[in-house]
Amino acid sequence: MIYFDNSATTAIKPKAVSKAVYEVLNSGTYGNPGRDSSDFSVHSSDVVNHAREQLKELFNVPSTELISFTYNVTESLNTVLKGLLQKGDHAIATNYEHNSVIRPLEQLKANRGVEVSYLPFDKNTGRLETEKLAELVQPNTKLLVCTHASNVTGYVLPIDEIADFCHEHNLLFIVDAAQTAGYEDIDIQKTGIDILCFTGHKSLYGPQGIGGICLRKPLEIEPLKSGGTGIQSFNPAMPDELPTHLEAGTINVPGIAGLSAGVSYVLDHGTENIRAGVKHLTDMIQDKLAEFPNIKVYTPRDVATTGVVSFNLEDVNAADVGQWLWDEYQIASRSGAHCAPKVHETYGTVEQGIVRLSLSSFNTEAEVNVLLKAIDQMMTESEA
Numbered sequence: 001m002i003y004f005d006n007s008a009t010t011a012i013k014p015k016a017v018s019k020a021v022y023e024v025l026n027s028g029t030y031g032n033p034g035r036d037s038s039d040f041s042v043h044s045s046d047v048v049n050h051a052r053e054q055l056k057e058l059f060n061v062p063s064t065e066l067i068s069f070t071y072n073v074t075e076s077l078n079t080v081l082k083g084l085l086q087k088g089d090h091a092i093a094t095n096y097e098h099n100s101v102i103r104p105l106e107q108l109k110a111n112r113g114v115e116v117s118y119l120p121f122d123k124n125t126g127r128l129e130t131e132k133l134a135e136l137v138q139p140n141t142k143l144l145v146c147t148h149a150s151n152v153t154g155y156v157l158p159i160d161e162i163a164d165f166c167h168e169h170n171l172l173f174i175v176d177a178a179q180t181a182g183y184e185d186i187d188i189q190k191t192g193i194d195i196l197c198f199t200g201h202k203s204l205y206g207p208q209g210i211g212g213i214c215l216r217k218p219l220e221i222e223p224l225k226s227g228g229t230g231i232q233s234f235n236p237a238m239p240d241e242l243p244t245h246l247e248a249g250t251i252n253v254p255g256i257a258g259l260s261a262g263v264s265y266v267l268d269h270g271t272e273n274i275r276a277g278v279k280h281l282t283d284m285i286q287d288k289l290a291e292f293p294n295i296k297v298y299t300p301r302d303v304a305t306t307g308v309v310s311f312n313l314e315d316v317n318a319a320d321v322g323q324w325l326w327d328e329y330q331i332a333s334r335s336g337a338h339c340a341p342k343v344h345e346t347y348g349t350v351e352q353g354i355v356r357l358s359l360s361s362f363n364t365e366a367e368v369n370v371l372l373k374a375i376d377q378m379m380t381e382s383e384a
């Protein structure tokens, strides 16, 4: 079996990840972090503090207090969007967004009267039409939120340029790093990202069920959840201190231990080396697809992209192609719609869907060679 669905979740992890999760669950020495002074609690606090230190290093966050854990990037994005946007505010997003941005924004539009605008991208080149940003700004625009990279095509958005624009217009800049954390170089201070939302189970190689929010400086965000925090028990409100302010309830220590091992892998290997290895493989796929004029490739080649290669064969339903790849070669792709409706609307693939292959640093040339053979066979059969 060959796994090319790493944009959904990385199924193959560094061995240290499962070992770290197992250690927390199996050793009988990890209690509830920050709840008491016993070694049980301290063990867990050490795991959590170490993970915050690593994430601080990876994303250049000014301090560990500015990193709150959540269960995934969906929760992170819901927390910050619903905790910041009030009636009468306006937000800008892009047509590249995943539903984890679109749906909270549309919910806020329906329930709180928040206004929302979406910046388009060019369907021929994939380029985000940043020259149109200024037209979208209104006197009540509070923030701009965008994905760092499209989960459908792998196109990496020009976040330095967008950050500069946000600073010029006094807008908060929120980035959904679901597809890039652990893959692209992300420096929230250098770029000027006010809020970075990440998920642990994709290119950070952690388990599912852990994500987070990194702030560049303290911000007033109304918590999405309130509850026990282990501190200020007689305060009926959530404590103001970060990261606790955004961490109601027992946090996911086994998940954080696994994430920490995944982040170690990324820090040890280096994002630049990870990208170079994956790019070599995606280039092999792109070269093969380019041999066939009746294949439309959506992933651009002349700009930065993640480990995604997306395509369609004429008007063949993408789900059928994905099923064929699985049935004939046990290649797992993600073929169909990808929780990013505006991308499919832009490309006109609402009905057809798109075939997405997404690679990680655990994929090999040998696996890609099987895929290349499969593509050759698919094209021979389609011409017959």
Ligand SMILES: Cc1ncc(COP(=O)(O)O)c(C=O)c1O
Pocket: 007, 008, 072, 073, 074, 075, 098, 100, 147, 149, 150, 151, 176, 178, 179, 199, 200
């Ligand atoms: C761009 C983007 N944002 C958000 C998400 C949601 O991630 P999670 O399910 O981990 O919250 C995904 C997952 O596919 C994604 O690709």
